[in-house]
Amino acid sequence: MKIEKTPFGKLADGTPVDLFTLWNAELRVKIMNYGGTVVSLMAPDKEGKLKDVVLGFDSLSDYLSDAYRQESPFFGAIIGRFGNRIAGGKFSLNGNDYTLATNDGPNHLHGGEKGFDKVLWQAEEVYEEEGLGLRLSYVSEDGEEGYPGRLRVEVTYMLTNKNELQITYRAETDKATIVNLTHHSYFNLAGDAKKDILDHELMLPADTFIPVNASMIPTGELQPVGGTPFDFRTPEAIAPKMKADNKQLTYAKGFDHCFVLNGKPKELKLAASVFEPDSRRLLEVYTSEPGVQFYTGNNLTGALTGKEGRKYLPHSGLCLETQHFPDAPNQPAFPSAELWPGEQYQSRTIFKFSVK
Ligand code: BGC
Secondary structure, eight states: OOOEEEEEEEETSSSEEEEEEEEOOSOOEEEEEEETTEEEEEOTTTOOOOEOOOOOOOSSHHSHHHHHHHOOOOOEEEEEBBOEEEGGEEETTTEEEOOOHHHHHHHHTTTSSGGGSSSOOOEEEEEEEEEEEEEEEEEOOOTTGGSSSOEEEEEEEEEEETTTEEEEEEEEESSOEEEEEEEOBBBHHHHHHTOOOTTEEOOOOSSSSBBBBSSSSBOOOOOOOOTTTOSSSEEEEEEHHHHHHHHHHHHHHOOOOEEEEESSSOOOOEEEEEEETTTTTEEEEEEEESSEEEEOOTTSSOOOOGGGOOOOOOOBBEEEEEEEEEGGGGTTTOOOEEOOTOOOEEEEEEEEEEEE
């Protein structure tokens, strides 16, 4: 078990960025303080062979390039202040109307033009009995990206002795605001440059999901998954489900939907499990959040070439973004994403790796 800190290049204004490598007996995770981004995650297969199971790049410049900005995949980053979409970039809170950047067609996505994925976090190494980690802090000033309130945010990545990457989020504000933090790794458990994620077997313990309109904004309804391609309550390969004739899959060009997790909100519960049959790698996701956005990387275009010369195409990776529901600030029936002064935002997600 150890942490190694190395320079990872410089931002346009010359500010240095650090890369932290966290090791335990089986896993190796690399996280940079720019965007709190998981750059690499090496996990063993059935023969103990380590392979990188997340999409990303070997150098900082690739995360800063114009091509990356244009594609905006948010590889491995911390997403905030509000993960997912807000309709028209508008919401009202405490008698005030707020306007945010519309950076995804007519809507606001993942915190705006310069969200938490594009800021430099202060990093502190953490050594505890359960494992080792990195505590990242950032203060988002009142009005940043149009959001109200000075928000103090702390995100801790822990690599535990149980082969988990545990992410704990905390935030406090001095004015009523909205918060929905998540993590945006694209997993590919094959760890093989040539394979997509369509043969991965997925299980999502969700009886309902959130249908969207053509601009990917929730209709407000929670639709039962039974009899639809959205029923992943028992493990199933992704590919056959993607072929179904379904308006929701057409809108999103695949899966890009929030699933409503069974079980109690705020309690840690299973959010997903993903199994890759060749390598036999298994990823289980647990969360205290009410939902998980399952995204099959539909908007990757092939314009970006990542680690090992791998071209990132649609379905090169999949995201399991634990979160409150999209557009929650405009959907009174959804669990509230408001944070008020004196309250503490707290959220936890665990990515657990094993072989089966
Ligand atoms: C969204 C996708 C989007 C992707 C990258 C995901 O969280 O749901 O629609 O294309 O992030 O921006």
